[in-house]
Amino acid sequence: MIAIPPPDTQHELIRRCQQLAGKTLGQVAAELGVVVPDDLRRHKGWVGQLLENYLGADAGNQAEPDFTRLGIELKTLPLNANGQPKESTYVCTVTLTESGNMQWQQSWVKKKLAHVLWLPVEAESATALAQRYVGQGWLWQPTVEQEKILRQDWEELMDRIVLGEQADITAKEGHYLQIRPKAANSRVMAKTRGDEGEATLINPKGFYLRTAFTRELLATQFN
DNA sequence: GTCTGATCATCA
DNA sequence: TGATGATCAGAC
Numbered sequence: 001m002i003a004i005p006p007p008d009t010q011h012e013l014i015r016r017c018q019q020l021a022g023k024t025l026g027q028v029a030a031e032l033g034v035v036v037p038d039d040l041r042r043h044k045g046w047v048g049q050l051l052e053n054y055l056g057a058d059a060g061n062q063a064e065p066d067f068t069r070l071g072i073e074l075k076t077l078p079l080n081a082n083g084q085p086k087e088s089t090y091v092c093t094v095t096l097t098e099s100g101n102m103q104w105q106q107s108w109v110k111k112k113l114a115h116v117l118w119l120p121v122e123a124e125s126a127t128a129l130a131q132r133y134v135g136q137g138w139l140w141q142p143t144v145e146q147e148k149i150l151r152q153d154w155e156e157l158m159d160r161i162v163l164g165e166q167a168d169i170t171a172k173e174g175h176y177l178q179i180r181p182k183a184a185n186s187r188v189m190a191k192t193r194g195d196e197g198e199a200t201l202i203n204p205k206g207f208y209l210r211t212a213f214t215r216e217l218l219a220t221q222f223n
Numbered sequence: 224g225t226c227t228g229a230t231c232a233t234c235a
Numbered sequence: 236t237g238a239t240g241a242t243c244a245g246a247c
Contacts, residue, residue: 090227180239
């Protein structure tokens with residue numbers, strides 16, 4: 001695998017995105033000397049890792065923005081045959097052990113979504129992985145309105161967690177943000193607090209952005 | 224086990 | 236057919 005150094009400037013990152021736009025995943029993989037898997041069933045994060053490598057993301061699996069120096073997070077946006085987002089977007093893990101006075105301004109969700117490089121990628125399963133095209137990426141920062149709703153969602157969900165109701169939260173809650181399981185499988189357990197403050201075990205969860213939200217972002221960008 | 228990268232598989 | 240809940244891989 002060829003190692004690409006992290007971009008020094010936002011401008012350099014954008015330049016790399018422009019080189020990427022219009023390439024197939026097969027072409028990108030060939031340039032990096034990476035083998036394309038037959039399908040994603042056992043390689044779910046492959047596309048994301050490939051494009052991170054191409055652009056020189058340097059955060060690894062740390063809980064930080066991908067481009068640490070620029071404070072920018074890379075998110076691939078899988079598109080269906082209609083050019084619409086196909087899946088929700090994972091944001092970060094729901095921290096189980098945080099204190100109840102955690103504020104939005106310091107939250108992981110806010111930090112990760114402060115500055116995002118969205119990178120649309122074809123994701124129709126009928127198309128061979130190597131033949132799928134990468135689209136034109138764009139840098140996004142939440143508008144005042146968007147951040148307001150994200151913050152409301154986050155605060156409502158966090159309130160429930162602080163009350164020890166985390167185990168009862170379903171993916172149906174939240175306008176833009178939702179909480180869903182995020183683990184190797186449903187048997188994985190992590191420590192949290194029950195509704196009476198007692199230590200309990202639940203399946204780990206993560207924050208996700210609904211497709212309704214990313215669909216809006218995409219439409220705003222390309223219309 | 225905990226984080227990252229996500230998509231899969233099932234059912235309403 | 237879209238959304239929810241489940242799952243896969245890799246680094247540390």
